[in-house]
Amino acid sequence: MIGMSYNEGLPSMGSATGSRVDSAAKHIMACKVHTNQLGQWRSEQEQSIDVHNCFHNSKMKWCMHKDEVVLNTSKSFNRESDSTVNAYPMVVTTVGDMDADLRAYLIQLYSLKTATEFCSFHDTPSFTEWVNNKFADVNDMGIKTKKVNTLKSRIELLPEFRCQGIALGQAWASYLSGDTVASVLVGGMVTVQNGAFTMNTGDQVQWYFDFEEPCFHDVNKDNGMRRIEQHTQTSSSKRKRFNDERLFGLGASLGKSSGQKSALNMVRIKSYRMRKVPIGTAAQPHNLVLDHFGDKTRIFAKCISGGRPWDAVDIMLMTQSS
Numbered sequence: 001m002i003g004m005s006y007n008e009g010l011p012s013m014g015s016a017t018g019s020r021v022d023s024a025a026k027h028i029m030a031c032k033v034h035t036n037q038l039g040q041w042r043s044e045q046e047q048s049i050d051v052h053n054c055f056h057n058s059k060m061k062w063c064m065h066k067d068e069v070v071l072n073t074s075k076s077f078n079r080e081s082d083s084t085v086n087a088y089p090m091v092v093t094t095v096g097d098m099d100a101d102l103r104a105y106l107i108q109l110y111s112l113k114t115a116t117e118f119c120s121f122h123d124t125p126s127f128t129e130w131v132n133n134k135f136a137d138v139n140d141m142g143i144k145t146k147k148v149n150t151l152k153s154r155i156e157l158l159p160e161f162r163c164q165g166i167a168l169g170q171a172w173a174s175y176l177s178g179d180t181v182a183s184v185l186v187g188g189m190v191t192v193q194n195g196a197f198t199m200n201t202g203d204q205v206q207w208y209f210d211f212e213e214p215c216f217h218d219v220n221k222d223n224g225m226r227r228i229e230q231h232t233q234t235s236s237s238k239r240k241r242f243n244d245e246r247l248f249g250l251g252a253s254l255g256k257s258s259g260q261k262s263a264l265n266m267v268r269i270k271s272y273r274m275r276k277v278p279i280g281t282a283a284q285p286h287n288l289v290l291d292h293f294g295d296k297t298r299i300f301a302k303c304i305s306g307g308r309p310w311d312a313v314d315i316m317l318m319t320q321s322s
Contacts, residue, residue, distance in 0.1 A: 012307025027187030055174035062173035073159035195268035197224035203271035
């Protein structure tokens with residue numbers, strides 16, 4: 001499988017043969033599911049339930065599954081330092097029932113084009129303007145101020161998401177369900193499920209949240225490149241549902257009510273694509289092609305054998321040196 005090119009329209013080697021890439025060089029770490037962090041992303045109805053009972057009642061929805069992309073959440077995003085010291089790296093593979101406003105914040109953050117915009121967004125007037133615009137239709141200033149402050153405080157608690165690797169086993173969000181620690185591959189080659197966009201051999205691989213999917217083109221030569229304007233619909237296909245059910249359990253396509261892993265608000269992978277900036281005139285249109293920092297900062301691997309959307313693809317992890 002290693003080094004083989006991908007032909008458009010044909011299944012990947014991993015999907016066609018059901019085989020998995022293997023290599024002698026593997027770097028593995030034990031990581032712990034970040035229970036407290038996940039607890040902040042429960043729905044309003046679940047907030048009144050004890051966090052461990054909540055996660056145990058829907059254990060397949062919150063757990064870390066084998067072959068999922070694992071994100072490290074040990075470092076705080078918007079605070080100078082984090083005094084928390086843990087025996088294991090703290091990780092998540094889903095943002096659970098994170099509310100729409102927090103998801104919108106992450107979409108806005110990763111849509112920023114330059115390192116300066118990305119790193120300073122939280123401390124600029126544009127951030128305050130963005131938060132206020134979320135509640136522009138609220139006329140009562142007292143209620144509006146309360147909502148604004150609540151959203152700001154929840155944003156303050158967001159971690160700086162960094163790719164830890166690929167899960168090699170299953171770990172639970174609550175100790176009531178079982179072991180909360182599992183092995184994570186942080187270096188080496190592995191076969192994983194592709195995201196919603198075509199991936200080709202040699203591509204740099206980034207992670208993204210599935211609710212960001214409308215931000216990227218899904219057709220022709222711009223496949224996987226950022227759109228100038230975000231669309232509202234995400235893709236759905238039999239191949240996606242089949243592979244999600246195989247990876248996350250039979251209830252994945254049924255959503256949260258099934259008690260299985262909800263195939264929503266999860267981490268996916270795609271090829272990193274630079275963005276186009278239209279310039280020129282209508283008579284002589286052309287584009288600048290530039291790096292997009294919000295995506296470039298999430299590169300963690302290189303594609304060894306590509307595939308169609310939702311196919312099994314082979315990637316080489318570079319989290320140790322990226």
